[in-house]
Amino acid sequence: MRVISSELANKIGENVHLEGWLHKKRLLGGLTFINLRDRGGIVQAVLKDKAEVDKLKGLYTGTVLALDGVVVKEERAPGGVELHDAKITVMVPVSEEPPIEIDKPLSHKPENLDTLFEYRSIGLRNPTEAKVFIVRSALLRLIREFLYKHDFIEIQTPKLVANAAEGGAEVFKLDYFGKQASLAQSPQLYKQVMVGVYERVFEIGPAFRAEPSATTRHVSEVTMLDIEMAFIKNHDEVLDLLQDLLNDVLSKVWQEQEQALKELKATRPVLSPKFPRYSMRQIHELYGKANDKDMSGEIDLTPDEERWICEYAKEHDGCEAVFATDLPRSKMKFYHMAKDEDSAYSADLLFRGLELATIPVRENRYEVLVKQMAAAGIKEDDPAYKFYLQAFKHGLPMHGGCGFGIDRLTEKVIGLGNIKEAILFPRDINRLTP
Amino acid sequence: MRVISSELANKIGENVHLEGWLHKKRLLGGLTFINLRDRGGIVQAVLKDKAEVDKLKGLYTGTVLALDGVVVKEERAPGGVELHDAKITVMVPVSEEPPIEIDKPLSHKPENLDTLFEYRSIGLRNPTEAKVFIVRSALLRLIREFLYKHDFIEIQTPKLVANAAEGGAEVFKLDYFGKQASLAQSPQLYKQVMVGVYERVFEIGPAFRAEPSATTRHVSEVTMLDIEMAFIKNHDEVLDLLQDLLNDVLSKVWQEQEQALKELKATRPVLSPKFPRYSMRQIHELYGKANDKDMSGEIDLTPDEERWICEYAKEHDGCEAVFATDLPRSKMKFYHMAKDEDSAYSADLLFRGLELATIPVRENRYEVLVKQMAAAGIKEDDPAYKFYLQAFKHGLPMHGGCGFGIDRLTEKVIGLGNIKEAILFPRDINRLTP
Numbered sequence: 037m038r039v040i041s042s043e044l045a046n047k048i049g050e051n052v053h054l055e056g057w058l059h060k061k062r063l064l065g066g067l068t069f070i071n072l073r074d075r076g077g078i079v080q081a082v083l084k085d086k087a088e089v090d091k092l093k094g095l096y097t098g099t100v101l102a103l104d105g106v107v108v109k110e111e112r113a114p115g116g117v118e119l120h121d122a123k124i125t126v127m128v129p130v131s132e133e134p135p136i137e138i139d140k141p142l143s144h145k146p147e148n149l150d151t152l153f154e155y156r157s158i159g160l161r162n163p164t165e166a167k168v169f170i171v172r173s174a175l176l177r178l179i180r181e182f183l184y185k186h187d188f189i190e191i192q193t194p195k196l197v198a199n200a201a202e203g204g205a206e207v208f209k210l211d212y213f214g215k216q217a218s219l220a221q222s223p224q225l226y227k228q229v230m231v232g233v234y235e236r237v238f239e240i241g242p243a244f245r246a247e248p249s250a251t252t253r254h255v256s257e258v259t260m261l262d263i264e265m266a267f268i269k270n271h272d273e274v275l276d277l278l279q280d281l282l283n284d285v286l287s288k289v290w291q292e293q294e295q296a297l298k299e300l301k302a303t304r305p306v307l308s309p310k311f312p313r314y315s316m317r318q319i320h321e322l323y324g325k326a327n328d329k330d331m332s333g334e335i336d337l338t339p340d341e342e343r344w345i346c347e348y349a350k351e352h353d354g355c356e357a358v359f360a361t362d363l364p365r366s367k368m369k370f371y372h373m374a375k376d377e378d379s380a381y382s383a384d385l386l387f388r389g390l391e392l393a394t395i396p397v398r399e400n401r402y403e404v405l406v407k408q409m410a411a412a413g414i415k416e417d418d419p420a421y422k423f424y425l426q427a428f429k430h431g432l433p434m435h436g437g438c439g440f441g442i443d444r445l446t447e448k449v450i451g452l453g454n455i456k457e458a459i460l461f462p463r464d465i466n467r468l469t470p
Numbered sequence: 471m472r473v474i475s476s477e478l479a480n481k482i483g484e485n486v487h488l489e490g491w492l493h494k495k496r497l498l499g500g501l502t503f504i505n506l507r508d509r510g511g512i513v514q515a516v517l518k519d520k521a522e523v524d525k526l527k528g529l530y531t532g533t534v535l536a537l538d539g540v541v542v543k544e545e546r547a548p549g550g551v552e553l554h555d556a557k558i559t560v561m562v563p564v565s566e567e568p569p570i571e572i573d574k575p576l577s578h579k580p581e582n583l584d585t586l587f588e589y590r591s592i593g594l595r596n597p598t599e600a601k602v603f604i605v606r607s608a609l610l611r612l613i614r615e616f617l618y619k620h621d622f623i624e625i626q627t628p629k630l631v632a633n634a635a636e637g638g639a640e641v642f643k644l645d646y647f648g649k650q651a652s653l654a655q656s657p658q659l660y661k662q663v664m665v666g667v668y669e670r671v672f673e674i675g676p677a678f679r680a681e682p683s684a685t686t687r688h689v690s691e692v693t694m695l696d697i698e699m700a701f702i703k704n705h706d707e708v709l710d711l712l713q714d715l716l717n718d719v720l721s722k723v724w725q726e727q728e729q730a731l732k733e734l735k736a737t738r739p740v741l742s743p744k745f746p747r748y749s750m751r752q753i754h755e756l757y758g759k760a761n762d763k764d765m766s767g768e769i770d771l772t773p774d775e776e777r778w779i780c781e782y783a784k785e786h787d788g789c790e791a792v793f794a795t796d797l798p799r800s801k802m803k804f805y806h807m808a809k810d811e812d813s814a815y816s817a818d819l820l821f822r823g824l825e826l827a828t829i830p831v832r833e834n835r836y837e838v839l840v841k842q843m844a845a846a847g848i849k850e851d852d853p854a855y856k857f858y859l860q861a862f863k864h865g866l867p868m869h870g871g872c873g874f875g876i877d878r879l880t881e882k883v884i885g886l887g888n889i890k891e892a893i894l895f896p897r898d899i900n901r902l903t904p
Contacts, residue, residue: 038701055701057666057865075621075669098865128834130865157663157861166667173623180614187509189607192693194895195629195676196642198903208630210644210653212690213682213899219644219653226895229591229904232491233600235509241675242629248647256646259626267472267489400562423904427591431491431532431564461628461660465647469632470663470857 042076044117047107054079054119055127057161058099060139061092068092070122071114071139072103078163081105081119091124097138098161100128138162144457153462156470167296169460172446174293176240178285179261186277188236188263193226195219195242199420206246208256219244222439223262224371228398229427231266231435238263240442248465252454253390255443257463264398264437271381271397274436275359278385278395279311282357286449302450305388308355315362316379319345335364343389360384363394370412371405372396385438388448393440400435402428476510478551481541488513488553489561491595492533494573495526502526504556505548505573506537512597515539515553525558531572532595534562572596578891580686587896590904601730603894606880608727610674612719613695620711622670622697627660629653629676633854640680642690653678656873657696658805662832663861665700665869672697674876682899686888687824689877691897698832698871705815705831708870709793712819712829713745716791720883736884739822742789749796750813753779769798777823793829794818804846805839806830819872822882827874834869836862 039052056074063069068083070092081103083089092099105122136142136155141164144152152159160166180190196212197220208219223239230237243260268274286305290297297304314322320331323341326348337345337360349358362379373381373396382396399405405428406416414421446458456462461470473486490508497503502517504526515537517523526533539556570576570589575598578586586593594600614624630646631654642653657673664671677694702708720739724731731738748756754765757775760782771779771794783792796813807815807830816830833839839862840850848855880892890896895904 055867096864100865100867128865128867130863132863134864135860154857155860157666157857158864160664160667169625169668170623173625176624177614177618180611184611189604190610191603191607191894192676194691194897196678196691196897196902208644208646210642212642212902213680215902217902230594230894232591233594234603242626244630246647257628257630420903423588423591426569426589429564429566430530430568430592431534431562433489433534433562460625460664463628463630468630468646468649468651469854 040076041072041074041079041115044079044107044115044119048109048117049107051104051106052119054103054105056101056103058092058095058097058101058130059161060097072101072119073161073163078114079117079119080110080113081122083122083124085121085123088122088124091126094131095126096130096132097134098130098158099126100130101125102127134158134161138165141165144453146454149454149456153456153467154470156461164299167293167300168446168450168452168458170296171289171293171300171302171450172442172458174289175285175446175449176442178288179281180240182281182284183238183263186236188238188265189234191223191227191230191234191237191239192241193220193223193230193239195244197420199418206248208244208246221245222260224439225421225424227262227264227437228371228432228435229424231264232427232430232432235266236264243439250465252456253444255455255459255462255464257459258455259442259459261440261442262437263440264435266433266435268397268434268436271361271383271395271436274395274397274438275311275313275361275383278393278438278440279309279357279359282311282385282387283307283309289449297450300450305449306350306354306356308353311355311357311359311385312349312353313359313361313383314345314349316360316364317362319360322348335366337384342386342391346386346389357385357387359395360386363396368396370408370414371398373399381436385440387445390444390448392444392448393438395436395438397434397436400428400432474510475506475508475513475549478513478541478549478553482543482551483541485538485540486553488537488539490535490537492526492529492531492535492564493595494531506535506553507595507597512548513551513553514544514547515556517556517558519555519557522556522558525560528565529560530564530567532564532568532592533560534564535559536561568592568595572599575599578887580888583888583890587890587901588904590895598733601727601734602880602884602886602892604730605723605727605734605736605884606876606892608723609719609880609883610876612722613715614674616715616718617672617697620670622672622699623668625657625661625664625668625671625673626675627654627657627664627673629678631854633852640682642678642680655679656694658873659855659858661696661698661871662805662866662869663858665698666861666864666866669700670698677873684899686890687878689889689893689896689898691893692889693876693893695874695876696871697874698869700867700869702831702868702870705795705817705829705870708829708831708872709745709747709795709817712827712872712874713743713791713793716745716819716821717741717743723883731884734884739883740784740788740790742787745789745791745793745819746783746787747793747795747817748779748783750794750798751796753794756782769800771818776820776825780820780823791819791821794820797828797830802830804842804848805832807833815870819874821879824878824882826878826882827872829870829872831868831870834862834866 059073060071102125105119110118368380493507494505536559539553544552802814
C-alpha cells in the first residue's frame, strides 16, 4: 500500500512503500541521498546498498520510483523524517536532465518569465512553485463555499455568443456554422437575466479579451468570478458582500495554507471588517495633495493612484483593500445605473494597488436601459439583445454584482509580479503555447 | 427586513416583509389571491382591501412587489402558510403579459423545445423549471466536494489553444493576433502534463465541438468534468474512483434535493456499490443473444445496445450504471494505452442508456506514445505538442482519467429527454442566441 510522504511523521519505525519522482541525488560521506517528490512533498532517503545505488545509474530527475524502507526520525531532513535502507524499483526511467533546474525555486524576473512559461509543467515540479496553484485552487474552493452559504447558485453561461461587445474591449470572432460568433468577454447579460429566476447567481469561468496589450496586467484569457444579486436596496449592499467575501476567503486561506503561503513569501493581508470607501473625487484630491499634483483633469484613477490609495488606506484605515466609489458616469457601461450627472453607482475594489473587480448597480428600469443602449449604439430590436431586454420588460428588481479577476486575486494574495504567473498556461498577444 | 418565503413556516402569527415577483393573481369568492415568487418558492397572499387590489390594476406576472402582512397557517396554500391583510408596494411594474405562460410547468416536447430556449430566462421563472439548474448546481458542488476529499486539486487550462484536434471531432478555429487558434475540445493534453506536478487534478469547464450534428445528444458547447489521476496500478482503480464518485454524488443529491427531484418527476437511481463491468465483446454477445441479432460485425456499441445493457444491468445486477470495458483498439486515441491487439484499457461509463464518460488509462511510455502519435499523423517535433511530450520525457507515472459530461449527467439524473434541456443557454448548429 502506497504511503504519501506527508503521512510519514506518524509512521516512525514502520516499513513503508513510497512512490514518486526522483527529485535530487547526491553523494555525502560515502552515502547516497535521494530526494523523492510526491504530492505530499519531499522525503529524503538514504541508500547504503551499492546494488540499490546502481539502479539509478544514468537516470535523472523525473525518474518515477518506488521506495521501500523504514521511517526514521531525522530533524535535519525535510519533514523531520528520513527513509533508511531504501530499496528502489524504477517505474519510469528518465535518461535526460530536465530542461530547467527544479531543485530550487525558479526565477520570476521579467526577463525569465518566457522560460518559466515555456517549461511550465516541468518548472512546477519544484514544490514551492507548485504551491501557487494549490493556493489558487484553495481560493476558488473558499469563494464557492462563501457564496453557497449566502444562497447563491452557480451557473454556466455560453462562451460562444452572438454579441460580446458589452464589455467594450476587443472580442475574438469566429465562424459558427456560417454565422459570426464572438467569444464571451463576460457572462454580463446572461447573469443579469438569471437573477430574474434565482435572485443570486455566480459563475466562475473563462473570459476572452482580444486586447493587443503586452503589460503585466493583460492576458487574452482570464478566469472571472461573476456575481449578481437582486433585491438590493443600495450600492453598499453589494460592496458589503464583496468585502465580506474577501475577508472570509483571505482569512481562511491563511488558516489552511499558511505554510504554503509563507514558503511563497506571501505577506498576510491587513484587512478591516469594513473596507474604506473613497469616492474617485476624494482619491484625486487626497493623492493630489499628498503628491503635490493637480489631478482635477483626470477622469479614471491612474495606476499610480491605485497603488497610492491602497498604501494610504493601509496606513490610515488599517486595510489594504479599498473601494473607489462613484466612478465617472462618462465611463460607465450601458447596463450600469447612473447616480447623478457626474457619477455612476459603481465602484472599483482595489487590493494591494490593483483593481480586482468593478462593482456596479445595474440599470433595471426598462425605459432607461433602452435609452442607455441606444446611446451605446445598440438598437432595441437587435436580435442579440432580445433575450436581455425581455427579462427587464417582464420585471427585474434592482440588482448589482461584479466581475472579479481570479488571476489578479491569486497574483496579489501571493505577491507575484505579473498576472501571468498566476495562470497555469497564460495567453497573451505573443503566446498561444504551451 | 426582508423575509424569504421558505422561512415563513417558522413565523406564524408574525408580521413580515416579503419581496418578489407577482406570479399569479385570481379572484375567488370576492377575495383577491396573489402568488408571490421569490428564491424560496411561492407564497400565497390574500388581499381584502380594495385599495391594495387596485394597485395591481393593469399589472402582470413579473411585476416586482413588496408585501407586508401577517403569516397565517393555511394547509391548502403552497408551503402551508398564507399572508393575510397584505399591503402592496409596487417596485417594478410590468405592463405586458409574459410571452409564455409560467404558472404551470412548460412543455418539453421535442416540437416545443425551441420555444423553451427562446424564452429561457422567462420560462425558468416557473419554480419547477427552475429546479433543473438548482439540481445541476448541487451536482457540481457535490462532485467538487468528493474530489477535494480525494486529494484532487482544481485547475483551469486554456480554451484558446494551438492545436485542439486530439479529440478527433471538428474544432472551431479563429484568428489569434495573426495566428490560427482553436477552441479546446477538452483539457486532455494539459491535464495529463499536470499530473506530473499534482498527481491528481480535475477541471470543470466549457469544451467546444464544431460538430454539425442535430441530435438529442449533440451541442457545440458542453460543460465537462475532466479528471486525471497518477500512480494507478491498473485500469480498475480509475473505474473505482468514478463509480465511487457517482454513488456518492447521486446519493447526496437525492438527500438534499429530494423535493426538487420529485417535483421534476425524477426517479431515484438504482446503483450498486460496485458497478457491473462488461467488455464490449460481452455486451455484443449478450445483446445479440437477447435480441436474436448478429452483432459480430459491430465495433462500437450502438445507441440501442447502450440502452439495452443499462436495462439488463438494472435487472440483472441491480445497477443502472455499467462500465463497458475493453473498448476497441481501432477506435482508441493516440494517448490511450493499448491492452492487446483488439482492445484498449478504456471503458465507457453508461448510465440510464447514455454514455456519460470515457475512462481510459493513458499511454505513459515516451517511445510508445511517439509511435502512436506518428500513427495519428502528429510529428514528434510538432511545436503544438512540445510541452506534452516534454512531460513524458521527464517522467510521468501510469495515469488515467476521464472526460465526464456534466450536461448529460444532469439530463439523466433528472430524466430530461434532450441534453439541451440540461443547459441554460444551449448552443447547436442552429442556435447561437439567446
